[in-house]
Amino acid sequence: xxxxxxxxxxxxxxxxxxxxxxxxxxxxxxxxxxxxxxxxxxxxxxxxxxxxxxxxxxxxxxxxxxxxxxxxxxxxxxxxxxxxxxxxxxxxxxxxxxxxxxxxxxxxxxxxxxxxxxxxxxxxxxxxxxxxxxxxxxxxxxxxxxxxxxxxxxxxxxxxxxxxxxxxxxxxxxxxxxxxxxxxxxxxxxxxxxxxxxxxxxxxxxxxxxxxxxxxxxxxxxxxxxxxxxxxxxxxxxxxxxxxxxxxxx
Numbered sequence: 001x002x003x004x005x006x007x008x009x010x011x012x013x014x015x016x017x018x019x020x021x022x023x024x025x026x027x028x029x030x031x032x033x034x035x036x037x038x039x040x041x042x043x044x045x046x047x048x049x050x051x052x053x054x055x056x057x058x059x060x061x062x063x064x065x066x067x068x069x070x071x072x073x074x075x076x077x078x079x080x081x082x083x084x085x086x087x088x089x090x091x092x093x094x095x096x097x098x099x100x101x102x103x104x105x106x107x108x109x110x111x112x113x114x115x116x117x118x119x120x121x122x123x124x125x126x127x128x129x130x131x132x133x134x135x136x137x138x139x140x141x142x143x144x145x146x147x148x149x150x151x152x153x154x155x156x157x158x159x160x161x162x163x164x165x166x167x168x169x170x171x172x173x174x175x176x177x178x179x180x181x182x183x184x185x186x187x188x189x190x191x192x193x194x195x196x197x198x199x200x201x202x203x204x205x206x207x208x209x210x211x212x213x214x215x216x217x218x219x220x221x222x223x224x225x226x227x228x229x230x231x232x233x234x235x236x237x238x239x240x241x242x243x244x245x246x247x248x249x250x
Contacts, residue, residue, distance in 0.1 A: 007096075017037030020080060023080075025078055031056075063213055064203060071107065094128075108206060110210060111204040119197075135200065136217065143187050
């Protein structure tokens with residue numbers, strides 16, 4: 001396959017993006033609140049998708065950057081790439097996306113994303129693209145269901161809106177007499193097991209003059225918290241560098 005420098009990015013239809021995400025994202029699920037999908041292409045073939053949309057709990061995150069209007073930031077809610085891409089492709093796609101947003105969506109002031117170290121990694125591509133690390137917390141939201149499916153417990157919250165959350169609640173039986181149960185109570189009831197690990201929050205400011213209202217952590221805090229992980233396994237910084245070398249040049 002051609003090198004990462006031959007990768008191109010363009011907006012693609014939702015149905016195309018969601019089919020790809022279902023096939024290649026570790027969760028096998030999509031988020032229906034995405035408003036834009038970027039496809040990563042090499043030699044005209046789709047090999048990756050980055051989906052952005054409104055956050056699930058926007059009222060808790062909009063204030064992370066002072067003065068943010070309701071539609072002035074986006075959350076990266078899915079990134080999925082197949083295994084055929086050359087090294088550095090993910091970080092190159094992310095860097096190209098940032099450049100396109102700055103040029104074509106000037107109302108978007110910043111981006112939010114979470115790295116799920118319980119299942120994937122600790123956010124190497126975000127660090128390569130200059131995202132600020134703003135929080136490291138034990139991940140108490142990821143569960144493995146009895147059939148082996150991994151889900152975030154928020155999809156079982158009774159207050160969850162339309163879309164993927166309701167689909168999963170119906171699929172796994174959180175309906176009828178169980179509909180009003182909390183996610184925690186229901187997951188315990190069906191024998192779901194929590195998956196240990198960490199969640200890392202990253203923010204990328206796209207405009208000058210913006211001010212974060214939350215602390216910015218040095219990247220070294222990842223190892224200090226023993227939160228360094230790659231594909232769900234604890235790894236030292238040196239080992240992670242050998243596993244997953246990334247660059248953010250366009």
